Amino acid sequence: MRDWLDREIIANGRLPLLFFLIGFLLAFLFIRLSVRMIRAEVSWWPGNITPGGQHIHHVVFGVVTMFASGIGLIALYETATQATGAVLATFFGIGAALVLDEFALIFYLKDVYWSDQGRASVDAVFVALAVTGLLLLGFQPFELLDITEFREDRHIAVRVALIVLLLANLVIAGIVILKGKIWTGLVGLFVFPILLVGAIRLSRPGAPWARWRYVGKPRRMRRAIEREKRFRRPMIRAKIYVQDLVAGKPSVEHALTATEVELERIVQAAPAPISAHGGPSGTMVGLPGEGDST
Numbered sequence: 173m174r175d176w177l178d179r180e181i182i183a184n185g186r187l188p189l190l191f192f193l194i195g196f197l198l199a200f201l202f203i204r205l206s207v208r209m210i211r212a213e214v215s216w217w218p219g220n221i222t223p224g225g226q227h228i229h230h231v232v233f234g235v236v237t238m239f240a241s242g243i244g245l246i247a248l249y250e251t252a253t254q255a256t257g258a259v260l261a262t263f264f265g266i267g268a269a270l271v272l273d274e275f276a277l278i279f280y281l282k283d284v285y286w287s288d289q290g291r292a293s294v295d296a297v298f299v300a301l302a303v304t305g306l307l308l309l310g311f312q313p314f315e316l317l318d319i320t321e322f323r324e325d326r327h328i329a330v331r332v333a334l335i336v337l338l339l340a341n342l343v344i345a346g347i348v349i350l351k352g353k354i355w356t357g358l359v360g361l362f363v364f365p366i367l368l369v370g371a372i373r374l375s376r377p378g379a380p381w382a383r384w385r386y387v388g389k390p391r392r393m394r395r396a397i398e399r400e401k402r403f404r405r406p407m408i409r410a411k412i413y414v415q416d417l418v419a420g421k422p423s424v425e426h427a428l429t430a431t432e433v434e435l436e437r438i439v440q441a442a443p444a445p446i447s448a449h450g451g452p453s454g455t456m457v458g459l460p461g462e463g464d465s466t
Contacts, residue, residue, distance in 0.1 A: 231270060233267075277293075345361055
């Protein structure tokens, strides 16, 4: 273990990243335990912080912690040792965990912590853990682009080729995201073959790509819907169970029921794109509700 730490982490300058991940994970587990203890009305430190009757969400402490540690990282960037960077990165990870644990509150601008919308916070934490883990393992985003070679090689042809590769990576990633495959696009930025597979395979039926390309092709849309239900069902079931486990109400029966509800909600054929051509009345065709009786 020590040899691996020296060889893979310290030698490659990833010690701050490792401590960021440790601080992030421990802070997230602590704050989730804390809010569940508070919800269960168990006497617990620190409990709710309500000076003057005003409840202070832990996202506030997260923002302050991220700001203070971020300033420290910037100020000491040139002179700090890895050990100093690791300490500051730990606090930055703690602050990031407190912020992302209430990501849904920021996104919806209301307290949805214990509602279904609050699952967005768990999703945000999973994304942060995935990206940090990939970086820690040595994966780099845009793997087709060799940053070191770009900096050191002054030959214009090499630089142009690398820029073209970067643009190709971004275009393919954009196609994958337009197909509704967010996780594939995210991981694919680090592992290009995954990105390529995601770009080639069918779009998810409700994604913008399906709206533009599949509306006039019912067989392809039907295949996309069937594939979505077949492959997404176990993934959604596992996701909901883990989210419930983290959020405080784990139940196999709930996961099974919620999966079918979620599938019915999200696995729908994309509507036809809005057309810029005028209809008989002079209005645009393809608008929501067109053709409805009044």
